[in-house]
Amino acid sequence: MRAIRITPPFLAACAAALLSACVAAPLNTEISPLNDARTWIAKAKAAGAEQCAPALQAEAVGQLYAAAHEYAEGNVHPDEQTETAAAATTAAKKAYAKCTNHPQVMRLTGVYFDTNSAHLKSASEATLNHAIKVLKANKKSDVEIAAYTDSRGSSSYNLKLSKMRADAVRDYLRNHNIAANRLTAKGYGESHPIASNASAAGRSKNRRVELHLK
Amino acid sequence: MNIKLGLLAAALLFSLPVSAANWGASIDDRADALSQKLHNSHDYHAYLAINLANKAAEEKDQHDTEVAKRFMQMAEQEAAKVGSAK
Known part of the structure; x- marks a missing residue:
């Protein structure tokens, strides 16, 4: 059996491998079914929603991640895909409305x-x-x-x-x-x-x- | 050789993300701890952290452990930003 030489590159590779195992890949929110939600979240953020409507904006972003997860699972829960995406959009619209008085x-x-x-x-x-x-x-x-x-x-x-x-x-x-x-x-x-x-x-x-x- | 093993151990240790400090704690424990710590905060990141922690607990209840861990990790990363909303 060949001995493994512990060299600096080997150490770095081990560290990188462990790091990647610990840090989950980010959820992909850049998909077309989430365009509306992303657009409204960006509009609300630009209107200052993180300060003037923090709970609503957080709800919107949380639902966006939840929707991204549902879409990543494929068609396991098709109803939840559209429901969570719509919930993200609704919350972002409300945050925007609250911050702009519209x-x-x-x-x-x-x-x-x-x-x-x-x-x-x-x-x-x-x-x-x-x-x-x-x-x-x-x-x-x-x-x-x-x-x-x-x-x-x-x-x-x-x-x-x-x-x-x-x-x-x-x-x-x-x-x-x-x-x-x-x-x-x-x-x-x-x-x-x-x-x-x-x-x-x-x-x-x-x-x-x-x-x-x- | 011992020095090299020590270096390996150190490299692995320093490569751990902050959330790995919670290894051993259950998702529910981590979600509870985070919620208790942040429940009086009206910061955007605090609300988002609690929201994600709740989703982690829901996923864990549905036995989707990997997804639960992912949401919990995101929650803890968000909690670390509390006070930085601009």
């Missing part, structure tokens, strides 16, 4: 009313039930329900209609165990359009309901 906006795509009415169509239930889940997961957030119309009709009519629609959504949430004292409803009428009112597609985008989490 409310976190959740657009309720899929809430429909009868024409010229505040009567919610049954097709809205899936979207509203998802919103309820989000609000139950964010118990400390107060929420403004903001409704908007397109520009057809008079501005005073649109203001009134949007307020009635915001009230209808508030009532739905309240009837599904979201505390009334967390909810305020506000109609903005045709103000704050997000698309051109010159086209049907644009007007459809402008008719919307948003939750502003504060």
Whole structure:
């Protein structure tokens, strides 16, 4: 059997080998499914979240690592991959909102009313039930329900209609165990359009309901 | 020869990361110690350290020991930065 010569390079190799065995490889967060979470964490950090919202920012980063771990495992827990990534994004958005005083906006795509009415169509239930889940997961957030119309009709009519629609959504949430004292409803009428009112597609985008989490 | 063995031992010892000082302690013990040490701190790194330590304990409960060790090591590295958030 050949004797091993203990030379300085051998010592260095042993030390390096032991060091690498002790220090785990870092989790890879630089993967595309985590782009959104990373982007929001960076935005929150740039807004000073490590000082003004340290717990939320830490939650975001912790969830990012957890998500990276879930993705590194492959498809062992596919639900947890998306859940942890979404949790990281949500926490970072909240940290950013807290540090910038901007409310976190959740657009309720899929809430429909009868024409010229505040009567919610049954097709809205899936979207509203998802919103309820989000609000139950964010118990400390107060929420403004903001409704908007397109520009057809008079501005005073649109203001009134949007307020009635915001009230209808508030009532739905309240009837599904979201505390009334967390909810305020506000109609903005045709103000704050997000698309051109010159086209049907644009007007459809402008008719919307948003939750502003504060 | 003894000098060389001594050098080898010294090199190995100095190559250990800080967290290796906790060898022998269980993940739960390390997570508890870290949480107790930092629970009154409102520093970002303290919150992150506790968050990662909790994940380590969860992984350990699921018998994923290697992952638990990795999260615990990250937690202890974060705990070492407490007070340095900028």
